[in-house]
Amino acid sequence: MAPIIVDKEAKKEEIFLAAASVFAEKGFSGTRMEDVAVKANMGKGTVYEYFKSKDALFFGLYDYLLNEFHTKIYAVITPEQTPFEALSAIVSVTLRAFDEWHDYGFLLMDFWKEHRRGGGLQIEFSAVYDKSRDIISRLIDEGIEKGEFAHVDSRAAASAIIGILDGVMLQRVFDPDLYGKCDVETHIPALIFMGLKKR
Amino acid sequence: MAPIIVDKEAKKEEIFLAAASVFAEKGFSGTRMEDVAVKANMGKGTVYEYFKSKDALFFGLYDYLLNEFHTKIYAVITPEQTPFEALSAIVSVTLRAFDEWHDYGFLLMDFWKEHRRGGGLQIEFSAVYDKSRDIISRLIDEGIEKGEFAHVDSRAAASAIIGILDGVMLQRVFDPDLYGKCDVETHIPALIFMGLKKR
Amino acid sequence: MAPIIVDKEAKKEEIFLAAASVFAEKGFSGTRMEDVAVKANMGKGTVYEYFKSKDALFFGLYDYLLNEFHTKIYAVITPEQTPFEALSAIVSVTLRAFDEWHDYGFLLMDFWKEHRRGGGLQIEFSAVYDKSRDIISRLIDEGIEKGEFAHVDSRAAASAIIGILDGVMLQRVFDPDLYGKCDVETHIPALIFMGLKKR
Amino acid sequence: MAPIIVDKEAKKEEIFLAAASVFAEKGFSGTRMEDVAVKANMGKGTVYEYFKSKDALFFGLYDYLLNEFHTKIYAVITPEQTPFEALSAIVSVTLRAFDEWHDYGFLLMDFWKEHRRGGGLQIEFSAVYDKSRDIISRLIDEGIEKGEFAHVDSRAAASAIIGILDGVMLQRVFDPDLYGKCDVETHIPALIFMGLKKR
DNA sequence: CATGAATGAGCATTCATTCAT
DNA sequence: AATGAATGAATGCTCATTCAT
Numbered sequence: 001m002a003p004i005i006v007d008k009e010a011k012k013e014e015i016f017l018a019a020a021s022v023f024a025e026k027g028f029s030g031t032r033m034e035d036v037a038v039k040a041n042m043g044k045g046t047v048y049e050y051f052k053s054k055d056a057l058f059f060g061l062y063d064y065l066l067n068e069f070h071t072k073i074y075a076v077i078t079p080e081q082t083p084f085e086a087l088s089a090i091v092s093v094t095l096r097a098f099d100e101w102h103d104y105g106f107l108l109m110d111f112w113k114e115h116r117r118g119g120g121l122q123i124e125f126s127a128v129y130d131k132s133r134d135i136i137s138r139l140i141d142e143g144i145e146k147g148e149f150a151h152v153d154s155r156a157a158a159s160a161i162i163g164i165l166d167g168v169m170l171q172r173v174f175d176p177d178l179y180g181k182c183d184v185e186t187h188i189p190a191l192i193f194m195g196l197k198k199r
Numbered sequence: 200m201a202p203i204i205v206d207k208e209a210k211k212e213e214i215f216l217a218a219a220s221v222f223a224e225k226g227f228s229g230t231r232m233e234d235v236a237v238k239a240n241m242g243k244g245t246v247y248e249y250f251k252s253k254d255a256l257f258f259g260l261y262d263y264l265l266n267e268f269h270t271k272i273y274a275v276i277t278p279e280q281t282p283f284e285a286l287s288a289i290v291s292v293t294l295r296a297f298d299e300w301h302d303y304g305f306l307l308m309d310f311w312k313e314h315r316r317g318g319g320l321q322i323e324f325s326a327v328y329d330k331s332r333d334i335i336s337r338l339i340d341e342g343i344e345k346g347e348f349a350h351v352d353s354r355a356a357a358s359a360i361i362g363i364l365d366g367v368m369l370q371r372v373f374d375p376d377l378y379g380k381c382d383v384e385t386h387i388p389a390l391i392f393m394g395l396k397k398r
Numbered sequence: 399m400a401p402i403i404v405d406k407e408a409k410k411e412e413i414f415l416a417a418a419s420v421f422a423e424k425g426f427s428g429t430r431m432e433d434v435a436v437k438a439n440m441g442k443g444t445v446y447e448y449f450k451s452k453d454a455l456f457f458g459l460y461d462y463l464l465n466e467f468h469t470k471i472y473a474v475i476t477p478e479q480t481p482f483e484a485l486s487a488i489v490s491v492t493l494r495a496f497d498e499w500h501d502y503g504f505l506l507m508d509f510w511k512e513h514r515r516g517g518g519l520q521i522e523f524s525a526v527y528d529k530s531r532d533i534i535s536r537l538i539d540e541g542i543e544k545g546e547f548a549h550v551d552s553r554a555a556a557s558a559i560i561g562i563l564d565g566v567m568l569q570r571v572f573d574p575d576l577y578g579k580c581d582v583e584t585h586i587p588a589l590i591f592m593g594l595k596k597r
Numbered sequence: 598m599a600p601i602i603v604d605k606e607a608k609k610e611e612i613f614l615a616a617a618s619v620f621a622e623k624g625f626s627g628t629r630m631e632d633v634a635v636k637a638n639m640g641k642g643t644v645y646e647y648f649k650s651k652d653a654l655f656f657g658l659y660d661y662l663l664n665e666f667h668t669k670i671y672a673v674i675t676p677e678q679t680p681f682e683a684l685s686a687i688v689s690v691t692l693r694a695f696d697e698w699h700d701y702g703f704l705l706m707d708f709w710k711e712h713r714r715g716g717g718l719q720i721e722f723s724a725v726y727d728k729s730r731d732i733i734s735r736l737i738d739e740g741i742e743k744g745e746f747a748h749v750d751s752r753a754a755a756s757a758i759i760g761i762l763d764g765v766m767l768q769r770v771f772d773p774d775l776y777g778k779c780d781v782e783t784h785i786p787a788l789i790f791m792g793l794k795k796r
Numbered sequence: 797c798a799t800g801a802a803t804g805a806g807c808a809t810t811c812a813t814t815c816a817t
Numbered sequence: 818a819a820t821g822a823a824t825g826a827a828t829g830c831t832c833a834t835t836c837a838t
Binding site for chain 3: 624626681703706707709710712726745746747749750753754756757759760761762763764765767768770771780781783784785787788789790791792794
């Protein structure tokens, strides 16, 4: 008669936030569903009202975060930018994003690791990387066409750039002071665009 | 009665080989000590004679593999090489090593992931990266001195190079066809040394 | 505001019908209160308005069904019948009733099985059997008096007859083709009345 | 080197005995695996060394008990007996067996009830009844041939006899005094062989 | 030394029941 | 009256670790 109106999506988001925090701290297998529930200020059972299983929560979270991440990253690209400017913006915002959420690195490691355990729930990681590679390699192709970039293999270069960004993140996970030791946000793009060799 | 002489080190190596195979296939938390024992053709109890715990085995394995890996990688550096040649050799042998043992990627992911869980047993990953970074950044510094390389920040560049290599490995874990799609072993070094920008 | 008038008894019956169907299909412990609620087109909470607990619903259902069953069975007895005719009618209508509702067998099994779990709610099964035994043994006694039946122990014979009927039902639960294989409705009464021995 | 020798079968039997006792007392769903373990004086995990799951234990127990039961029952048949004597012996030993282990009735109810829950583990009850029906109907056929029994339908009569025995057991489960109230072991066989009708 | 039987802590998940609306 | 969101007790099962032989 007067059904309790609950914003299911809002509740899911609450759980996602709690889960992100706990998974990032303890890792997937180190996290108990109760930990998530406690963090989200609800009963264990309630979490299960919104997510069928621990796996569903985990990979759902991945989806959620990736979406937010991509939205954030690719919001910086505008049509007026030159390929160089667009690429610079992507690299720079990505590095800054890692900086802002250090835990994201741990989460991502877990996603990578748990990714294998069969089942149909899991995100198609390969597709995710494909998508990123597509965007970046298209910018590179455009840059080559316009004479801005050298005649590199655009897909290999895109892989390398993503590799740099992921790899830098990994290294920062294990050595948080890396940023302190050198100005990564300046030097990494420099390397990407200029290479090591003297001209 | 003559005491049975057992080569403890040889036995440990047997266990390492079995463990590497099983951990790579099933991941750390998906692997049961019994799986390792079976693979190594011995009883569960025997594994515990050589390793105090699952963690000790796992991180001991990391140590073991990393040692082998580093030995292999840095064997290619010789004093006669120019910095450019040395760096090229490292990059190239690393890419080829990933190629040879695809599972290594999964193992590495697990090491990264489990790395955190307290205790004092764990390898100091940061130190590992530091060591690699040291070797590479020294080569870069040398190259700058000799006028071979541009005036980049050598530590940032080293981070970026390691990042590229780790990152490329990660991408190949999720998309094994990457090598097929483009000649990574040619293009990645090219990007590293020449950068994207046209000269 | 005019209060909504709800026919409590009608609603209870709705729930009973839904419950009978679900319990028969999934068994007592396999049935969730929500299943019943869904089948009855109402909310879980509403079921609890009418039945204090799952047990109360289950044993209430037993009462309800038994009542219907008894009403049906004993409607066939009339004062004009000879004891033989009355008994024949009971046997025959019982066998036919089992035939009509195959699921009843499963329900009954569950009632038997759950019957023990303490508490004061449960139906006194013994009393139920006593009642049936009373009716049947009285008919037998009457038959003996009138010289229609042999001098058997009427209570033992009544037990045996109920036993035959319950037992036949059980066997049909596990082998639904039993009726197909032989004409139970003819042969079972024949055995009851004539026995195995040749005269 | 000196492996602990454990008689796996003996251990299984220990567990069966504990399980029979606990299942009979609390029913299948009311029994926790720990209850069985405690009763058998072992740890929970140990039970799982011998039985893959609660279901496997339960239906394994059924197999075990049924085997014992059948062995006991059909041990009383000898080639020299007339069909009447053989049948009498079966009926009588069955009734006495129920008497000796009252709990068997409860266990059987549970087996009946749980029987449905799909899966491939479960005993084919139908086959069990078929087997009993075969033995008994063959004896009846033999009796008919020899002129000992009336021309009944032997399969229907066999069903009825099994029905009587199962049914009597059920009634005794709910009214343990039934035996006290009348001499079932005399009167039930009398009814089976002579029927109700006066000759 | 080697073993594998025994153990029990630990955790994902289910579901009867409650109660705010 | 009716609802269904929230809850947490309860339990089957796994697996690292121990230890008697």
